[in-house]
Structure formats: C-alpha cells, structure tokens
Amino acid sequence: MPLCTLHLVALHPTHSNAQQSFFSALKSANLSPLVLSRVLRWIILPSTFSTEHLLARNIHWDFLVILPGADALPASLQPLIQHTWSITAGVPSRLTQDFEVKNSRLLQPEPGSVPQLNNDALEVKQTTSSAQNLELSAELKDWIRTFSTTDTPEAKGAVSMFNLLSFRPDKKSSYLEYGKAFASSIGTSHGGNAKIVGSVTHINGTARAKEANGEGWDEIALAHYPSILHFADMLVDKEYQSVNHKYRVPALRDTAILMTSEVGLEGWREGEKARL
Structure with a gap:
C-alpha cells in the first residue's frame, strides 16, 4: 500500500511575500504534491x-501539502516555515x-454533475452549541454565512x-458502517x-x-465537497x-477536522501568481 505524508505548514508571518516564496520553493524542489490546499479554519478541534x-x-496553519512517500519537507523550504506537523498513512x-x-x-x-442543495442550511433555526459532533453550530452557521458571500474563489x-x-477499542467496525453510508448515500x-x-x-x-x-x-481522510454550502447542507440533513x-x-475516541481549499492555487506549478 503506497504511503502518503500530509504536511501542515505555518509560514513565518514576518517573511516578505512568504506564500509566493513558498510556491517558488516547492517548484524549485521539484516536488509534485497530490494536494496543495489553503487552510481555512478548524471545524472540529482535537481534544x-x-x-x-x-x-x-x-x-x-497556512497550507496542507500531501506528498507521495514518507519524506520530510526538503530543507530548502525550512527558512520559510514557522511550524510544521506531519502524518504519514498507507493509502490504497x-x-x-x-x-x-x-x-x-x-x-x-462538468455542468450538471454537482448535486443541487436540498436545504437552506443557513436559514435553519435549530443549531447546536458546538460543532464537535459534526453538527451545524450557531457559530459555524454564522461563519459560513459570512464566508460564502465573500468575493473569493x-x-x-x-x-x-x-x-x-x-x-475507541473495538469500534472501528462502527465507523466503517458510517463510511459505507457516506459513500453510498448520505455523503x-x-x-x-x-x-x-x-x-x-x-x-x-x-x-x-x-x-x-x-x-x-488511527486514520486520516480528505473529504471533498463541491462547496461549503454543500457541506452545511449535509450537516442539517436528518438522515445524515x-x-x-x-x-x-x-466510534471515535478523538477526531479533528480542518477545512481547506485547493481552489485558487491551481496555477502554482506553472508559476502563475496565485491569489494571496
């Protein structure tokens, strides 16, 4: 089973043009990430x-970089990085x-391939006090409302x-049932x-x-959604x-979810100026 390493990267905030320098350093190091995405916010915090x-x-955290293999980020990137954390996993x-x-x-x-929104999640009146159980909290709903109306990719x-x-001990089978349902219907x-x-x-x-x-x-996962509104739509779905x-x-002893986006970074390989 091939290995992949997921690197969270926080750049030095005082470094001039740190993000563009980071893209240039990635390119110079001849790295080919499976995923390069911008970190947007925590959805669930580890406890x-x-x-x-x-x-x-x-x-x-500024970026999530997913690289094939188990190597650390090259030394050429280190002067730009304030903090980093990595986790390696065997991926089918x-x-x-x-x-x-x-x-x-x-x-x-492709046009027409994205499911339509079923609920107006941002108008739901019943919210939870916390999103820790992957529910729509009042704070998360307000943040999504603001975020989704910003003029950003x-x-x-x-x-x-x-x-x-x-x-939890002997509970992975329960999570697998969730995974099956996610893949077949609720997700x-x-x-x-x-x-x-x-x-x-x-x-x-x-x-x-x-x-x-x-x-x-025990495991990592990177789950795609067509938009943050589709994610919110899922959270208020009673079947979900x-x-x-x-x-x-x-099933979970602990979990964490970090929201990221690859949108707007597609041109970094070609040296195009990504949105900063």
Whole structure:
C-alpha cells in the first residue's frame, strides 16, 4: 500500500511575500504534491491527541501539502516555515492511481454533475452549541454565512475536509458502517467524496504510538465537497445526522477536522501568481 505524508505548514508571518516564496520553493524542489490546499479554519478541534502540536500558541496553519512517500519537507523550504506537523498513512493504490485526473474533475466539475442543495442550511433555526459532533453550530452557521458571500474563489468553489480519526477499542467496525453510508448515500447525495483515506503509520516521522500518552491517530481522510454550502447542507440533513450519531460519534475516541481549499492555487506549478 503506497504511503502518503500530509504536511501542515505555518509560514513565518514576518517573511516578505512568504506564500509566493513558498510556491517558488516547492517548484524549485521539484516536488509534485497530490494536494496543495489553503487552510481555512478548524471545524472540529482535537481534544486528546496532538493538541500541543496542532493548537498551541494559537498556530495559524497556512497550507496542507500531501506528498507521495514518507519524506520530510526538503530543507530548502525550512527558512520559510514557522511550524510544521506531519502524518504519514498507507493509502490504497486505487485512490492514488490517476489522482490528478480524478481530482481535477472534482475541482472543475462538468455542468450538471454537482448535486443541487436540498436545504437552506443557513436559514435553519435549530443549531447546536458546538460543532464537535459534526453538527451545524450557531457559530459555524454564522461563519459560513459570512464566508460564502465573500468575493473569493474558495467561497464559491470546492472545499476539502482534512480528518484525523482515533477509534475507541473495538469500534472501528462502527465507523466503517458510517463510511459505507457516506459513500453510498448520505455523503454522495451532497457531493461528498472521500478523495484520500489511509491508515496512519508515522506522526512527525516517528512510528505511530499506541500507548495512552502517544498521539494515537488511527486514520486520516480528505473529504471533498463541491462547496461549503454543500457541506452545511449535509450537516442539517436528518438522515445524515441519524447515521452520524448511530455509527460515527460512538466510534471515535478523538477526531479533528480542518477545512481547506485547493481552489485558487491551481496555477502554482506553472508559476502563475496565485491569489494571496
């Protein structure tokens, strides 16, 4: 099973033109990421694992870079980077094969191929106090309302949710039931697509620790949605929430979801000026 390493990158905020310099350094290093996406916000915060690395000092992550293999980011990028965190996973070859072609179809869908929105999620009056169980909280709804009306490519285009998953003992089978339902109905009906799924092998280059004080992540996933409104539409779907609370929530010891977007960064390989 091929390995992929997912790198979260926070650039030095004081570095002049840091983002464009980062793109140039990636190109000069002859790297070919499966995914280069801009980090937008946390949807679910980790509560047990990796909190010091992912949340301490109010880290603002700039990019998610997914590279084939298990190598660290090259030394040439390090002067631009303030913080980084990585996780390596074995990903089924059926997902990585022809990934660029399949991903391009998701990011630039054929007319009529994207499911229509079923609910006006932003007008739903009943919200939750927190999004930690993958529900639409009042805060998340207000943020989506503002974000979706901004004049940015990400506001109208596809988003990808980077998931970290840690399972309770003997509960992975429950999560697999959720995954089956996501792939067959509750996710796909809203345009959801699991682009990358894998079993964790290493965290920050160290073999995954299973002991109680380790970083205990079992799997990663990168889930695509045609827009943030499609994601919100799914969260208020009663059928989705029924499956979510029956299979997903009881299965997880800890989880985290980070919202990212590849939209607007497509030209970085050609040296075109990406939107900063």
